[in-house]
Every structure is written in structure tokens, then in C-alpha cells.
Amino acid sequence: MKQDTAAKTMITTAVVFMGFALAFGLLVALKYIYPNIGNIEYLSAPRMRMWHTNSILYGWLLPAQMGILLYVIPRILHTKLFSETLGVVTGLIYFGSIIAGLIGILLGNVKNIEYGEIGSPYDYLVILSWVLFGINIIATILKRKVKYLYVSVWYALGSVIWTFFVMVTGHIFTQMVAGVNQANLNWFYVHNVVGLIFTPLGVAGAYYLIPKELNTPIYSHKLSMIGFWVISFVYVWTGAHHMMAGPSPDWLETVASVFSFSLLIPVIAVITNFLGTFATASKQNRFKGPVTKFLMGGTIYYLLTCIQGPMQAIPALNVIISKNDWIVGHAHMALLGAFSFFAIAGVYYVIPKIAGRPLYNTKLADQSFWIMLIASVPFFSSLFISGVIQGNMWLDPENTFVQTLMVTKKWHVIRALSGAFIIYAYSLFVHIVIMTLIGKGDMNQEITEEVSS
């Protein structure tokens, strides 16, 4: 099979899936303003929320990151991917089970696990496809032609192992326990989907793309290793910060709060490294096209999210901002602002290389960045403001959920409007990716092809 077929399959399917997922996000956002929109059973708000979250996380973000790594890891290791055929088969099983799982959600085959709602047997198939992906990555590392492992490879390897345990915990172990224990495992799962799946995969990609696109070495290899090892020790302890002021034991909440704070160490290491590399790059390379812009935007949002995270674990603040719109804002800043920006940068970088021609239109791609960036500010802020209003109202048990919805309505209007602009930016993104693949090259721009074998 032709080189990079696996990467191309994962990435293009993910990009198309993103549109599908965003449309359902907008539908739910509109239901907050006009509750009667799409008033039929199958389009009910809970179903559509699960469609949005599961398809954006597992239809867009994860496969996009997997596809980018399938391209990047062989380049770093100066070898070919272990098996393109295995990669494509993995993609087919993976997307097949996500699509079947989503249809299952409509029909009521749902697990009571947030972010893990996809029912059996499709959840097992997702785990299986992850194992196949892991085999491909590990086998490529084993047949590498270089001695030392660059930090992206460490993160990819860590993620291959961690993701397996995170998925098994979320999809299988949670089904063996009940009550507080189940909630604890559920939040271990939710938090680690972000921290031990999307973070290492996103950071792995960015650690390759930033120096490559800016044409300068990474700022500090030592710092990158410190960041990696601290993340691997600290992250698993923090999930219980989602259950503060809930029925879990006090000691567990204290441990979660303390470890949440220690997350600042790896974050500072990663951010210093990324911004340090930007600072040492030549001025004309620094913001020369859509890839660097999305990388820079993602880095800033990663920093903001990770300052927010530990603060949210302070008990006095947690009472106000937990379990309401604030957390939805936090989740979007992390998964849209930081990791989807990194993933979009990766797609804009990889697709021209795979297609063997320049990006269809760099100016339009720059525009997709600016629209998405500008729209993301009111999108996140409206949710933060609405969350603080809700949190304060809930301090008085007399206030009902519906009352809080009425008070926060104008913020939900802003969220839906800015969401529509994000979807517009996405339509430019998908257009550029498709045009680049089918061969409508922009003649104004030249890229240097780099294909190592």
C-alpha cells in the first residue's frame, strides 16, 4: 500500500466528521435558546449532546491526532510505518465502531459514563482498534533507524500505553462497580481522556511541528523530558477534583486538589519550551502561514486552560464554578482552543505533504484561523460568565435549574452565534483540505517536499 495511506485515511475522515459533530453542537446550543427546535424523540437534547461530544472527541480529535502521528512518527524515526495496511484496517474498525456506537446512542444503547456513552460491543471495538494502532506505533519504533527517541516519540509511546488503561477503565471497569466508586472511576476516565489521551497526543504533534515549521531546534530537550515524566506521574491522581463537595471521601478530594496544583510543573515545562522555540525562530518564519498561527493560538489556549485547571481545584472557587457552564467553557478551551488548534495545524501541515502539492490557498487558511480565533473568545467567555451566574444562583437551593437558564439566556445566544462563526471557519478548513487533496494547487506558494523513506 502507498506510503501515508493510513495517515490520509484517518485525517480526511476526521476532518469530515468534524463538520457533522459541530452541527450537532450548534443544534444543542440552539435548544438552550429555543427548547422546541427539533422537537422529536431522536433529536432530544441529551441524545444530541452525546452525539456532539462523542463525535467531536472520537470522530474528529482522536483520529486526527492518530493520523498526524502516523505521518510524523516514521519521519522522526527515519523509517517507514510498520504497516500501512494495518493502519487502514485500524481506521476502518475504529470509524465503523464510532458510527455504529453513535447510531446505538440514538436507539438507546447508552452507558451511564460521561464521554464513554458508546455502548457495547462498539466500545470494545474502539479499544481493539487502539491496540492495533499501538502495535503499529511500537513496531515502527522497534524498526527505527535512529538511536535516540525524540520527545514526540516518548509522548506517543506513553499515550499508546496510557490510553489503553484509560479506555479499559472507562468502558469496562466502570461497569463492574456502582455508586460513588463508579462516579470516581468515571471522573478518572473523563479527566484522563483529556490529560492522558488528548494532551500527550497533541503535545507530541506540536513538539514535532513547531521546530519543523519554524525551522529551528526545540528550545530545551531537558525541559521536554522533565515535562514528560512529571505528566506521567501526576495526571492520574487528579480526576476526583470533579467530585469536590460531593459524596467522595475528603482525603481523596484533598489529594486531587494537591496533585491538580502540581500539574503546573509539566505545563510550565511544555509552554516554556514551545514559546522559547517561537522566540528563537527568525521573525519571518514565526507567523508565516496557517500552521504556525494555529500552533501559536493552541499554545496560548493551552497555557490559559492549564492556569484555569489548578485554580478550579481550589475548594472555595470550585463551589462556584463546578458542574455548570463554566466547566463546559473550560472543556471547549482545552479541546477546541488548545488541542483542536494543534490538530488543525497538523492537518494543514500534513495534507500538502501527502498530496504532494502546496496548500490550496494559504490566505484562506489564514482567514480560517482568524475567524476561529476571534469567534472562540466570546464562545468561551460567554460560558464562563454564564457559569459564574449559575454557580452563584445555586448557592441558594430555592433557585431551580430552569430559573438559571432564563437568567443566562443572553449568554447562550452569544455562545450559539459565536459557535456558528466557528462552523463557518470550519467550512473554509474542510474546503481547503479537500481542494488540496484533489489537486487544485495555489500557484503563489511553494513548499519544499520532504519525504524520507
Ligand code: HEM
Ligand atoms: C472542535 C470543536 C469542539 C469541541 C472539541 C467540543 C467539545 C465539547 C465537549 C468536550 C463537551 C462536553 C463538555 C462537558 O464536559 O460538559 C461539549 C459540549 C457542548 N458543546 Fe462542544 N465542542 C466543540 C465545538 C462546539 C461548537 C462550535 C458548539 C456550538 C455551536 C458547541 C456546543 C456545545 C454544547 C451546546 C455542549 C453541551 C453543553 C451542555 O451540556 O450544557 N461545541 N463540547
Ligand SMILES: [Fe+2]
Ligand atoms: Fe479534570
